[in-house]
Amino acid sequence: MNAMFPVEDCLTPSNGAAVVGDGAHSYAPVESVLRALEVLKHLNMLRVATVTELHKITGIAKPTVVRMLETLITAGYVTRDKAFGGYRITANVQNLSDGYFGAPMVIEAAHPYALELTQRIKWGVGVGMLEGQFMRLQFTTARYSPWAMPMTHLRMRLDLFTSAMGRAYLAFCPDYEREALIDAQLVRITPSKRAESRRQIGRVIDDIRNQGYARKVRSREHSSTETISVAIRNDGLVLGCLALGYFRNAVPESEVAQRLAEPLQVTAHAIEAAIAENYGNMTRTPMGQNRN
Known part of the structure; x- marks a missing residue:
């Protein structure tokens, strides 16, 4: 059936850091955690990515990207995808959001x-x-x-x-x-x-x-x-x-x-x-x- 549908074409804040009354963080952010989350975020967007791709997007040094990916693999949130030549997230990321x-x-x-x-x-x-x-x-x-x-x-x-x-x-x-x-x-x-x-x-x-x-x-x-x-x-x-x-x-x-x-x-x-x-x-x- 190839008839077109007759309609016109149409193309919360985080809970991570405590805050005080003036909006300032009560503790300085842990930079390594922020960078690991940045890697995880971009890997989620790309679905499958190499270390080089993540390095170019995040600006994080390749050795650091590798360590972060290995850590995320240990935590169960990332896996190596040999078929596609890179890394991808796993369903365990669901645990990060109730x-x-x-x-x-x-x-x-x-x-x-x-x-x-x-x-x-x-x-x-x-x-x-x-x-x-x-x-x-x-x-x-x-x-x-x-x-x-x-x-x-x-x-x-x-x-x-x-x-x-x-x-x-x-x-x-x-x-x-x-x-x-x-x-x-x-x-x-x-x-x-x-x-x-x-x-x-x-x-x-x-x-x-x-x-x-x-x-x-x-x-x-x-x-x-x-x-x-x-x-x-x-x-x-x-x-x-x-x-x-x-x-x-x-x-x-x-x-x-x-x-x-x-x-x-x-x-x-x-x-x-x-x-x-x-x-x-x-x-x-x-x-x-x-x-x-």
């Missing part, structure tokens, strides 16, 4: 399955998560695919109503969350068009559910490529979406379901099982916020 819901645990669960799928079918896959009114690409195996696909850089923002990931999210998230997301978009168009827009969105969502996966809306800019996506779910919620990109002339339309969509769905189910086994039911409210 009730925090974010990308690390989903990426950690998806990592081996997504990589195995790319090695098997050769096409790059990615994991995206809801961020406000958009999807954000949080992980990709594009570098392991022999084919260079457009729009595969980490942290890229994907439209909720035209991207495959966004449409998969809308189709499989809970009704109350979908309504909130749609309402936030429909407010941008004239009131007289909202009722018909909502009906058309409903028809597209029904098609996606029946098919079991979503496709992106075709555009002239990327007419030679296609993207399909499925939801990663846990306890009735969509944690993120798994997407696969390919060239249209490389896979006959009649073979897409069997060759690509079915393996993608199997991989998503494996990720869901890994999340359930390792973390149980992950709770959050709509729009990616905490329930607590």
Whole structure:
């Protein structure tokens, strides 16, 4: 189903240091702790990073960066990623924020399955998560695919109503969350068009559910490529979406379901099982916020 959703495109203070009445810190900050947190922050943003990359971003000397990473590994917050040639955070960073819901645990669960799928079918896959009114690409195996696909850089923002990931999210998230997301978009168009827009969105969502996966809306800019996506779910919620990109002339339309969509769905189910086994039911409210 390639019809575009008929909506217009749209693109607390810390508790660490005690403070006195005038706002000054009662103790001088520990510089080594601040620098270690700086390294951890940038590693979280980059998902996978080398010592050189962290050195360039933070300005911290390489030997110091190495010592900090080794310390964070000992603490369980960082691990070496031999497949990607660097370091990445672990799901243990969740312990730093009570009730925090974010990308690390989903990426950690998806990592081996997504990589195995790319090695098997050769096409790059990615994991995206809801961020406000958009999807954000949080992980990709594009570098392991022999084919260079457009729009595969980490942290890229994907439209909720035209991207495959966004449409998969809308189709499989809970009704109350979908309504909130749609309402936030429909407010941008004239009131007289909202009722018909909502009906058309409903028809597209029904098609996606029946098919079991979503496709992106075709555009002239990327007419030679296609993207399909499925939801990663846990306890009735969509944690993120798994997407696969390919060239249209490389896979006959009649073979897409069997060759690509079915393996993608199997991989998503494996990720869901890994999340359930390792973390149980992950709770959050709509729009990616905490329930607590």
